[in-house]
Amino acid sequence: MALGSTLPSRRRLALVLTGLAVIGAAYGVGLLDGARGSLSRAAEAAESRPSPAAANFPRTGAVRDNDRFYYPGTEALAPDEMRVTACGSGMPLPRLSQAAPCFLVELGNGEKFVFDIGSGSTERLMSLQIPLDYINKVFVGHLHMDHMGDLPAFHLYGPQNGRSEPLHVWGPGGGGSPPEWGMKASMDHMDKMWAWMQGTLVGTIDTRSFELHVTEFDWTKVNNVIYEENGVVIRTIPAIHFEQSVSFILEWKGLKFAYSSDTVPNKWWTEHTQGADLSIHECFFTAPMFIDWYRFTPQEALNASTLIHTSAQMFGKIMSLTQPKHAVAFHFSNDPDTLPLIVDAVRETYSGPVDFAKDFMVWNVTKKGTRTRLGVANPNRYPLPPLHEKQMADEAERYQTPTWVMEGLEPRMLPVIQGIYDGFNEQFGTSIPNPLQQPSE
Ligand SMILES: [Zn+2]
Numbered sequence: 001m002a003l004g005s006t007l008p009s010r011r012r013l014a015l016v017l018t019g020l021a022v023i024g025a026a027y028g029v030g031l032l033d034g035a036r037g038s039l040s041r042a043a044e045a046a047e048s049r050p051s052p053a054a055a056n057f058p059r060t061g062a063v064r065d066n067d068r069f070y071y072p073g074t075e076a077l078a079p080d081e082m083r084v085t086a087c088g089s090g091m092p093l094p095r096l097s098q099a100a101p102c103f104l105v106e107l108g109n110g111e112k113f114v115f116d117i118g119s120g121s122t123e124r125l126m127s128l129q130i131p132l133d134y135i136n137k138v139f140v141g142h143l144h145m146d147h148m149g150d151l152p153a154f155h156l157y158g159p160q161n162g163r164s165e166p167l168h169v170w171g172p173g174g175g176g177s178p179p180e181w182g183m184k185a186s187m188d189h190m191d192k193m194w195a196w197m198q199g200t201l202v203g204t205i206d207t208r209s210f211e212l213h214v215t216e217f218d219w220t221k222v223n224n225v226i227y228e229e230n231g232v233v234i235r236t237i238p239a240i241h242f243e244q245s246v247s248f249i250l251e252w253k254g255l256k257f258a259y260s261s262d263t264v265p266n267k268w269w270t271e272h273t274q275g276a277d278l279s280i281h282e283c284f285f286t287a288p289m290f291i292d293w294y295r296f297t298p299q300e301a302l303n304a305s306t307l308i309h310t311s312a313q314m315f316g317k318i319m320s321l322t323q324p325k326h327a328v329a330f331h332f333s334n335d336p337d338t339l340p341l342i343v344d345a346v347r348e349t350y351s352g353p354v355d356f357a358k359d360f361m362v363w364n365v366t367k368k369g370t371r372t373r374l375g376v377a378n379p380n381r382y383p384l385p386p387l388h389e390k391q392m393a394d395e396a397e398r399y400q401t402p403t404w405v406m407e408g409l410e411p412r413m414l415p416v417i418q419g420i421y422d423g424f425n426e427q428f429g430t431s432i433p434n435p436l437q438q439p440s441e
């Protein structure tokens with residue numbers, strides 16, 4: 001089913017209005033009532049008051065309509081069910097409406113995997129209200145910024161974000177490509193780039209999540225197993241996208257998920273993704289669209305849409321050749337004026353089931369088929385608790401701001417800070433000493 005293109009227009013309007021009402025209510029809570037603790041009151045009010053959209057298009061049941069929307073944190077997966085969420089569906093340049101590519105795969109056995117983590121995707125991943133310790137495996141298809149640009153943010157804000165576990169990343173390298181282009185070298189440099197940030201935080205917060213485990217795999221191998229645990233097998237096939245690029249295939253309990261990352265359609269994809277339950281493949285702007293929307297020259301437009309990426313007609317053809325049970329097109333700007341052009345181009349070469357991805361589109365995949373909904377993100381999300389009790393670095397390892405810098409503290413702050421410590425200790429029953437306390441004269 002092509003969400004947005006086959007629904008009757010009345011229902012589509014209801015979908016849009018209800019979505020806006022939900023998001024509007026969430027924003028309104030923060031903007032209109034700044035008092036602490038108002039969230040639950042406002043939520044109660046929203047539950048008891050029918051929205052204007054509901055009044056115009058009456059439905060049975062509560063305001064929450066899980067038939068059409070996915071509310072993160074409210075649904076357990078069946079033991080043999082897979083849920084995939086688009087946390088980035090757009091083009092390389094991130095924008096407010098669509099982050100660069102990122103897909104979260106959640107399995108009924110509790111395992112979660114992130115495929116690509118493009119610019120702008122971190123806040124979307126976090127808005128799904130999953131404790132970050134559960135999202136600790138990231139697979140990068142190639143080292144373009146639109147496929148891994150948010151890795152530093154996702155990793156380095158782990159301590160503040162409730163992550164207590166190390167992060168595990170997989171990425172391509174080897175196969176004759178220069179070693180300095182590989183995932184290992186890239187992650188070494190990421191570590192170095194953020195050395196100051198990591199070093200100065202030691203001792204002020206639990207920084208154990210800075211531990212990073214990198215697995216670099218040979219991108220040239222075909223159907224190469226790079227992960228095998230708890231009944232989950234993840235394989236890579238080479239992609240045609242410069243060099244050192246791959247596509248991923250995840251198999252679990254008889255379900256097959258295929259994710260192209262970036263590629264020109266190729267023989268490996270044709271052979272190894274046949275009949276996939278969910279086949280997510282890039283579907284780039286057509287060459288004329290690049291001229292209209294991106295001011296590309298004709299040569300630049302053709303290069304981008306046919307030699308480096310998969311233009312919409314090519315997407316349709318590869319889906320016709322592989323016949324997935326359910327196809328998803330992504331990596332294009334999904335706007336009211338672009339979508340019809342993309343749909344028309346895809347339909348030149350493919351007549352099967354396909355969704356045209358937007359951020360927060362959600363797919364529930366079982367052997368019976370795939371169900372598509374839009375997820376309702378929490379735009380005001382706060383960190384969820386880590387799995388492990390917090391633990392500070394040993395005294396000897398803790399970072400200390402140089403004395404002369406601390407001596408620059410505005411002296412009239414000292415009584416204010418002392419008051420904060422006194423009040424805090426009284427409120428929380430603690431006895432944490434104020435390290436800035438002046439010696440009593
Ligand atoms: Zn790319």
Ligand SMILES: [Zn+2]
Nearest residue numbers: 092144146262
């Ligand atoms: Zn890309």
